[in-house]
Amino acid sequence: MSFKIAIIGAGSVGFTKKLFTDILCVPEFKDIEFALTDVSEHNLGMIKAILDRIVEANNLPTKVTATTNRRKALEGARYIISCVRVGGLEAYADDIRIPLKYGIDQCVGDTICAGGILYGQRNIPVILDFCKDISAVAETGAKFLNYANPMAMNTWAAIEYGKVDTVGLCHGVQHGAEQIADVLGAKSPKELDYVCSGINHQTWFIELRLNGRPIGKDELVAAFEAHPVYSKQEKLRIDVLKRFGVYSTESNGHLSEYLPWYRKRPDEITRWIDMSDWIHGETGGYLRYSTETRNWFETEYPQFLEAASKPIDPARRSNEHASHILEALETNRVYRGHFNVKNNGVIANLPQDAIIESPGFVDRFGINMAAGITLPEACAATCMASINVQRMSVHAAIAGDIDLLKLAVLHDPLVGAVSTPEEVWQMVDEMVVAQAAWLPQYADAVPAAKERLSKSKVKTREWAGAARRSVRSIEELRAEKAALKQAG
Template identity: 85%
Template sequence: MSSLKIAIIGAGSVGFTKKLCMDILCVPEFADVEFALTDISEHNLSMVKAIVERIVAVNHLPAKITATTDRRKALEGARYVISCVRVGGLDAYADDIRIPLKYGVDQCVGDTICAGGILYGQRNIPVILDFCKDIREVAEAGAYFLNYANPMAMNTWAAIDYGKVNTIGLCHGVQHGGEQIAEVLGAGPGELDFICSGINHQTWFVDVRLKGRKIGKDELIAAFEAHPVYSQQEKVRIDVLKRFGVYSTESNGHLSEYLPWYRKRPQEIDRWIDMSDWIHGETGGYLRYTTEQRNWFETDFPVFLEEAGKTLDPAKRSNEHASHILEALETGRVYRGHFNQKNNGVITNLPSDCIIESPGFVDRFGLNMAAGITLPEACAATCMASINVQRMSVHAAVTGDIDLLKAAVLHDPLVGAICNPEEVWQMVDEMVVAQAQWLPQYADALGAARARLAKGTVKTREWAGSARREVRNVEALREEKRLKDA
């Protein structure tokens, strides 16, 4: 196998970068790869470089680690480019949650659609297209772009249609949902098979088999309702399973954002969520979680560095797709996974141009999607509502058309269930002005947006949301971990 260079953009996402590198290094053929790490933060980059270098040294591997804030240099000659960026960081993300709350829109995550996810896409897409330009110009010919960054569908859509590079969008919702189903059914390793298809974060387990036996709706409902934990944490998912007949990949909190029936009235939210962990529906839950993890990492970096000094165990390789895709492309060992790609008829009742998440197989010949899947009609209808929002959002991000951006937000299912058009127009103006430094495509629209805000008549309120928890300090996180480990 020829020399292999893997560039990771947004490598300052330290924990995730560490996991990706460890997974890749578990493949014997990749012992001498070059990891080219790049990020806009020299501080984070230095930390992750130290961690990956320690992994390589402890395991006596010939792998090479480079780190630079010069993205183009990192991409030179790369065969694979992996992106896990968060454009605007936690500062912009805080606005994605805070500003919609002023208009009554209560989001748990806000990074896929909803007002927050749409604005997140506006920040990401211009940067994604810059990545693609560099890949076309300086990476190895035919290089693959593996996108882990949200909003997954929008980023992948833009990279394929406008970036013109070989792009695969990757998420782990399918794996996590499959693990839940295996647990409630009591499936052992290798005993559960499934077909999961739809769009990212609205992917559906349309065929579930235990030891080859097809599992029906009633059996799956009974299994989840009998589970002592999931019966309380996954109320939205279980309700949707009852009404649609299939289980969703997405967490309780995330799914509640895409289906407006569960978050449109504040007094209803507590009925459907669980506050035992952020992922089950807490207001701004993922923002709180990521803030706490950043603070913890900054404080406990020496501990994380020490933990990196363990011998790699291929048996503990994670189920993140990236290492398995690279292994299949380079060695020919076939990998079956669920990938984000252009539909092009794969799912028969979704538009050809949209980005789907569906089963596929990877080998030396590339990615081959399994075609001919038809979603249950309720699932397809739910996906269509998001697809139309995604399409408008991508086109707005590429063209800088603020009116189209407002139309996209207006058509978002949760926003549309809460806000009238006048409220949406003012909310978008406020978000674009607040995030102007990350939205170069809207530079010409800023003056008018500021003028409209100065004369705005929509009344807003400062509201923490229906189910908010405060960001905990590092000492509280340590104590929580101690109690869990006890």
């Protein structure tokens, strides 16, 4: 087989390498072309050198090109994969820093909450530019695979306004299933069969079977509470399991952002989170992790390049959906996964226009969703709160409507539980002004926002959050890795 895959945001070096090696685990794909594109020529150079080393080490005919000219990379592409972070860590830092001034403590802030909504405002104009180029120069009928957050907003915009065949992909379901299999004592996650449905980052394991045996709430709660690690790291998720009756896919820290009962009071936050790793609820945890990862990669790049000389091992192929979807579409080997698509009746008690995450099957005819799912009422209710925010956020981004944007942020569950309307109006003004370079649709609104900020009497505070850690130095990271290696 010979076709072209374009990866936008290929400078996300580690993730691009994973996608690349996964796809080349499919024997039929050795003759394909990868076209890498990114706004950072520096990052492009690093990732191309790594992928070239992999191709050389495995004696493959695979072609790898790299260019900052996105349209050129998309020419003739059959599949386009996006893993962009618009605004980079600079804008992301504002997504965390500015809401903290108004009492909003986020762990990740890339899906909803104040940070996720502004992230969507930065992404959506760029996503629509991608769609224009795909329609103009990619292969007819090209498929757009979006890995970038905020998943639902990006995918919603690409489908509704970009008019491109789009699917959103995430790995939260797989990670949650691995946890459940672990606590139940399964020898392999493959022993667990499940139905998981909802919206991205609020997806729910509504049916579980271990080797064909149904698993109920009480057994699952007991298994998690008995686990020596998860009982400490996933306190919030376990509490939600007890109250809702089903387990959530999302991490302890991320889930706390969508269910404001756990994160609206600073003195309560530390009760529900765990500081052993960023993902369990640390204030700005993902920002710290992303910063450390970037610094580590830049410093340790020679080691990453050397590691690329190892043979590709199909047994180590990851459970990221992309390679399995492409394999199913091209070879007709059926793949079952969980995909972000427009609802259109798949989940009976969520809106038709919402972007849902739910089970589907892929073969040469495309992605075919399993319809007729009804979520438990509590799960549907929490999803609905986010869907309404997502819809307003997408419409605000398309229109450049700062008033609608403020209403979207006001209706966010965590923001609404913490901040007053006056605080929300000022916070959004401050974020739009700070991020104006990445928000072209709000250019006309920025001068008035600056004027309002100059006259505002709403008080703010300099606050690091309830559980903030400093970015670790390279030396500290080396020492920690060495300690872990010695202990292991």
